[in-house]
Amino acid sequence: MPSLNDISLRQLEYVVAVADVLGFRRAAERCHVSQPALSAQIQQLEEVLGVKLFERGTRRVMLTAAGEELVARARRVLTEAGDILSAASRLSDPFAGNLQLGVIPTVAPYVLPEVVPALVKQYPRLRLRLREEKTELLVRALDEGRLDAALLALVPELGELEHTVIAEDPFVVAAPPGHPVAKLKQVRLQDLDEENVLLLEDGHCFRSQALTLCTRIGAREVDFRATSLTTLAQMVMSGEGGITLLPSLSVPTENRLGQLVVRSFAAPVPSRTIALVWRPGYPRADALRELAGTLRSVWPGHKGEAKRS
Template sequence: MNLSALSLRDLEYVVAVAELRHFGRAAERCAVSQPSLSAQIRKLEEALGLSLFERTSRKVLLTPRGEAIVAQARVVLEEARRLLVLADGSDGALTGRLRLAAIHTLGPYLFPHILPALRNGWPDLTLILSEGRTETLLEELRDGRLDAVLLALPVESDGLVAEPLFFEPFLLAHPAGHRLCAMPTLSLNDLDPAELLLLEEGHCLRDQALAACGLSARGGGVHATGLETLRHMVAAGAGCTLMPLLAATGEDGRLATVGGLVDYRPFDSTSDASRPPGRIVGLVRRVSDPRDRGLRDLAALLRRTLPPGTESVLAQRDE
């Protein structure tokens, strides 16, 4: 096979099918008919002399050799995007499309705060938003499937740059009328570990809550799949939980009390800690991204657009 038989468009088709595991949805993403997409992938497979996918009536799976081909296809497509960025003379500015993702416990609550500023700052930028878990988002960022991610720091930074944005405190969410309501101040030592409700394994907020409370990975007996379920478990009287500030308030700034069944209490700073329990939210991007200047501008804008109740965290590098 020579290079003339290989097109970037075909590689886009292959990567889309690999990510969506569905030919129809991949065709929709690529704005092409499914028969055309399938025919081009078949043609590419014949040219390569191998099968990229296992096709059944119910699912599409990558073959072992297909996994390697798709990984390299992502590299080729990312380098092609770099070429376009360098060629358009934008000097690293944000143009075209930006694939921005956030962890599940942050995205739904942060995006409403930052979207107006993003739309005003880059009106011609096409934003593609998504959510996921930290490990998955970092993998997609390194593979070039995402351009930047918003998550809790620190993270494994090999090949990545993390821009700290702000500190978000945790509040204690407890049933209305709980014994802790009568306490004049609140510290982590006041919590009963047996009452602590957590997210299921795989959520970084679970690990942060356990660490803040000084508990092992087995701490907390009841788990939830997401923050909204966790909030409703508190409303049902099942226990208490640490709730990120942004998740405790709606777009109007009011606390989400589930009909008055949930109360929130802030934690007091202790003598050995400058801040109450919480997390540092940051923007993470690839070192190799040619839009470095634009992504640094994005981080600077996000620092200026602090959600109410959060605290600025200055980056270690100059703006």
């Protein structure tokens, strides 16, 4: 029977990398090692365990049934090992070392250019490692220990993740010049009944929130799904697709040339809640709460307005 001396965290890291990308070459690049070295370490681990973790074909790599179970356990081991390092860092300086921070695409381009310099100035020993992904992927990365925290919109799918609120981000209506919305000072929900609305593609939490609102007010989704808010704004500017909903956070960037008619909603104003989230038991949670306070103080358009959770 193999002992703990026969298994290394490095081997587990290599196995998880291959499982993530289903390829040895890309996994080696991700781990910054040569492919032969990575392959040899995984083969050695398979020999120690007495099971095959991967099916190796000429064109693809797949996890075996045994690999599925053992990779899941390897992820948990690596998460715990990472938390040990984080705890040690916290005991010396909670704002020293790496912080893996995820950000959703409907937030990242509108806040990072402003808040990152502020964080670097406030915490000079902290090295931010940023990752932009959709909510589902960020939540998975948090659960697996590949991220320390994430900036995203609160949705029910977050489960048991802990959080602290950064800001409320009201929705606005964006329409092309000449659209009837331009005559309104504020938009009531009933004003959008039967309007054609462009939305983001599946996977964006903002799409889900906007779609729920559109369904409630009787607006119709156009048969086009954008990959970004920039694409939505450009399509509306063209005057060919209809109107759209945008988070207020994005308006200074997406309407910087003033080619959109932008109107706020009358009360009750639909909005999303932006929060900093992390997994339960994360050892630097107190530091994240302090960092959230810094984020609130420099948040574009919402300085000092958001309440703590």
